[in-house]
Amino acid sequence: MSVSAPGNATTEGTQPAAPRSFGDSVSAAFSPITDRLRVLEVDTRMLGMLGALVIIWVGFNILSGGTFLSPRNLWNLSVQSASIAIMATGMVLIIVSRNIDLSVGSMLGFLGYTMAMIQAVWIPNDLGFGHEQPWIWIITLILGIALGFFVGGLQGFVVAYAGVPSFIVTLGGLLVWRGLIFRYAQGQTIAPMESTFQMLGGGTVGTRVGALGEWPSWILGIVLSVAIVYLQISSRRRRRKYGFPVRPLWAEGLVGAVSCGIVLGVVLVANNYPLPVNVAIAYAEEHGITVPPGGLFIPTGVAFPVLIMLIVTLVVTFLATRRRFGRYVYAIGGNPDAASLAGINVRRTIMLTFALMGSLAAISAAVQTARLNAAVTNLGVQNELDVISAAVIGGTSFSGGIGTVPGAILGAVVMQSLRSGMVLLLVDSPTQDIVVGIVLVVAVGLDTLVRRRSR
């Protein structure tokens, strides 16, 4: 985000206008800082959100007497954020292309129920394979994602080709998909989930744990860090090859160090969260480990829902920034007429954003049903609001064309941090809603003010 300041940017030389409003004054006060940040080529909005997150975390940590920033709480926070964050990545693309999907919560419920029926009723009973086949979880997941793609794509088709506003189509979807759940089981809970499938939720079944464990987590962290550095180097090489300016080495180093630090920090926290005592003891017995007198510390590692979120983030970010599909989504959001005059197939692109959203709802549905070890009729209720809030707090603009996938992830973490912190402080649920609602409006309000100034 460039906040225009004297002596930079356009060759025309922008006039440093006198501050006119609160937003003007705010951004004017920060312009020396943003100048320096521009060298780093870091998104200042993203940085602002990270700052807000740090304030929230430190604040809750003080108020809760050090509980909030314990590995245990952070590990749970990461798992709780995952299912909303997964869907928020898709919601960004929907909102960027000037649409909305209100049906994600109901879609999640419908897809979760379908996946529960597949693994708990249809495959074991109707097809007679019995429970606990090793391939059930993957078949269930693939069918669920495919159905999500179809269901989302169906809504997208009506939006794009029939020209019905997405608000209406997905409002209808919200009712239809929720209603269909009752066709399956007349409102009964479907349980239990197959045991490997349950791992997707990050829980434990016997001695099996839905997390990577210590060494795989470190390997993941190291692989990601190497990938970050590699991408930086190859991008510098490419820019050099074309003779473009590259950012100074100190800036490159700082960005790389901070990125790798965050990745390794997440792994460190996850590895400092031990398995629950009874699971650890059972594990020790199974592996012939003698339990030391001080108790057994077996690191849990990065939870599978978080790993899934990570993969989804990488895939959707790649689609959004490195593929034509994403470029077109942003172009449509910026100027739909320009996009179609440029020969872009606008309708197909819009339909695909909804199909992608459906697939992501299916992945989240798998995580949630696995975590609950059941499909219940209110699965995913109001999730659409959390998902939209996450995207919007993460900097996605309803006027279209603006929003990032990492921003939405951060937005989901901010939302979940607020909720989780308030739970720790024993704030009741209605008050939580009031706070989250106010934060949503204030965050977007501030963002709009700053953005208006930067135009």
Add this chain to the structure above:
Amino acid sequence: MAVSQHAGTPAPSTQRVPLVELRNIRVSFGGVRAVEGVSMDLYPGEVVGVVGGNGAGKTTLMRTLSGARPPDGGQIFVNGQPVSIANPRDAKALGIETIYQTLALADNLDAPANCFLGRELMGGGSLNDSAMESETRKVIGRLNPNFKNFKTPVLRLSGGQRQAVAIARAIQFNAKVLIMDEPTAALGPAETSQVHNLVRQLKSEGIGIFLVSHDIHDVFDLSERISVMYHGRLVGTVNKNDVTTDEVLGMIILGKPPTKLTSQELAELHG
């Protein structure tokens, strides 16, 4: 049509096949006939000015050629072959590029992304942004050597810079036919003269240009022939050297070819 295609001295191209020929084009919006049976042609290395008052149908006619709005009737020939242009992709495939009056830029994207919109360069399964930026730097450098902001959204660029992006997009892909709809309407004098130089340069490269403009002086400066439209019809196409600006103004305002203008009407034009 009252005036023959090549009134006066022969156009530079009597024997050649026209690059583009619009024959009897019709466009209606609901009951409103925006373009009624208009024919025009364009030869390589030629600039044809398309002029007329507001609502004369200039832009609508050009949009049939750029694929933005397929015609309801009539035929389009490119290099003598009948073609069907159903959408902008078809037009671009035929080498017909358009600079729209609105510029048609995605404001949230940067200059390279806009220049290559719909025709992105790929490498290894992903967008090759560096290659696109490199190409864009070359082309925009030709238009405006002071242009530096290749990484900022075009929203933050000045009117002239945005125009440069729109023009760069049109000439990036070896256009054979260029439609320029009011290319200088938003520009200052220096930028206008840059655009004029560009038009002359493109012309010398053998590109045919339809120049849609309100500005009669622009049109006289740059075109060989001038087609005048009035209320959806073609008043006539005249050779620039055979007419005066007053006569063309008469065609625009009164909708009559110069031969039918009375001296009294001409006098009235001057108030």
